[in-house]
Amino acid sequence: MKARTVDKIATGIIVTLALLIVAVLAGLLGYILFRGMSHISWDFLTSAPQKIRAGGGVGPQLFNSLFLLVLTLLITVPLGLGAGIYMAEYARPGRITGFIRLIVEVLSSFPSIVVGLFGLLLIVNIFGLGFSLVSGALALTVFNLPLMVRITEQAFRSVPAQQKEAGFALGLSKWKIVTTVLFPVALPAIITGTILSAGRVFGEAAALMFTAGMSSPRLNFSNWNPLSPSSPLNPFRPAETLAVHIWKINSEGLAPDAVQIAAGASAVLVITVLIFNLAARYVGRLIYRKLTASRRMN
């Protein structure tokens, strides 16, 4: 066969397969939104689930997911910033740095179910925190921290070296340079990465089944005392998240409309992740524009 013909056929195959992926995503999103949207209503988003009867909602689960996300980010972001800045600015190339890098790599490729089991053993049983939001947040921290470290490190590394050198030339201490020169420039990338990782945390289920638990107590949304067991804000209560809920009703749901609820909940989950994705793009660009406009050299 002529080389030109082969080239045409190969190009055709590559384009077809690439477009197939686009079609898969379009089909996937279309299916989830088409199946789920019809079931989403204000009532569905706010009411409590029903065990056996039809018509249950996902209100507490949605709240739990959001609350857990906030708790996780509160723990992960400061720790990830610290470790990431260390890796980018302070670590000297050598054995110890290589070892830390290996740790981050291994930790980020651990299966989330193993992280969940570790949480079950150490946090739930040995620390005695039980199935609770705190346990879930700590397990998610183990799961999310390596990503956060990597995001911070890359953001700091992508700052032009001249900025740092100019800071040194002015006689600033290293810490001052990190906090006042490098951090503002790295911030857009850090925020973008954090929002994207928030989407990942929001959809995580395997690490939460055995840490945050698979049940939710009856919540009283007018009780905002964080120490009361029926308060939604109590961090020591078990909390089934949206993702765990989808898994549970798919495998052991008894309600007659279990499939519709799963479809609706999946749509909510996917829409939230879409919002996170768009927000990451938009917020990152916005902050970048603001920072670069106000700090341009000339």
Add this chain to the structure above:
Amino acid sequence: MLNNKIAQNHKSRIEKHHIEDFIGRSYMSFCVLLLIVAIISMVYFVMSKGISTFVVDKVSVSDFFFGTKWSPEGSNPSFGALPFIAGSFVTTLLAALIASPLSICAALFMTEIVPGWGKKLLQPVIELLSGIPSVVYGFVGLSVIVPFLRNVFPGQGIGVAAGSIVLSVMILPTITSVTVDALSALPQNLKESSFALGATRWQTIARVIIPTTLPAILTGVVLGMARAFGEALAVQMVIGNAPFIPKSLFESASTLTSVITLGMGNTTMGSPQNNSLWSMALVLMLMTFLFVFIVRLLEKRRAI
């Protein structure tokens, strides 16, 4: 002399920025230390629980790894985990076989064929695919792929085939993004000299681009396999969860992750059945180490 004294004075005084520097440094060391503590305690706990099957419950290692009979309850329990290990390996390999060609084509499409709008079209697609939660993949697999397989092929639709298809979509983004990075890092003049010799685009791709970037592409494939091997819920929902080695792709089967997911909640801590689940978690962890090791080897090859 006076000057010297002033200089000494200046040196010994602790200034505000020294304290700041010290606090910042201590905080960062604390964060890094926490990472190290996390991984060490994780390895320690999973290891100590995982080997208790063999040490405390006296299950022989070969029975666990090569035994095909899994009946942990009853008076004469047997803990053969081979069906699950085999299930994990088969689904992972099949998923990689399906996903790799697709991912490589997507990456070529984005970097070689239409670098302009190809990247603009596929980059968001890949990002969204990687953002969709695994339970949603499981749900779609259960309500689309399983019925489809049931109608087209013999059997119930659930099984290794359904699991591999779901997993392949989940690992597509991993392989694609690593491959795209490798392809865009390729020096431009390699391609140009190939074109200058009169090679067509396909000849350039097949004989120049792919061979040079092969270690990087394989890195992506291994990373994808690591993700597939550890994925729990999506697979568990579509694979059927029968504790046997499947004879066909359309027969119900199990993986290490699926049996852990289902069993952990229903067994008491410390019972032989529970311990054997921890041993499987240990296998998962060791496989993670292996995957990271392979990735490192491939990266070393890429560096030379």
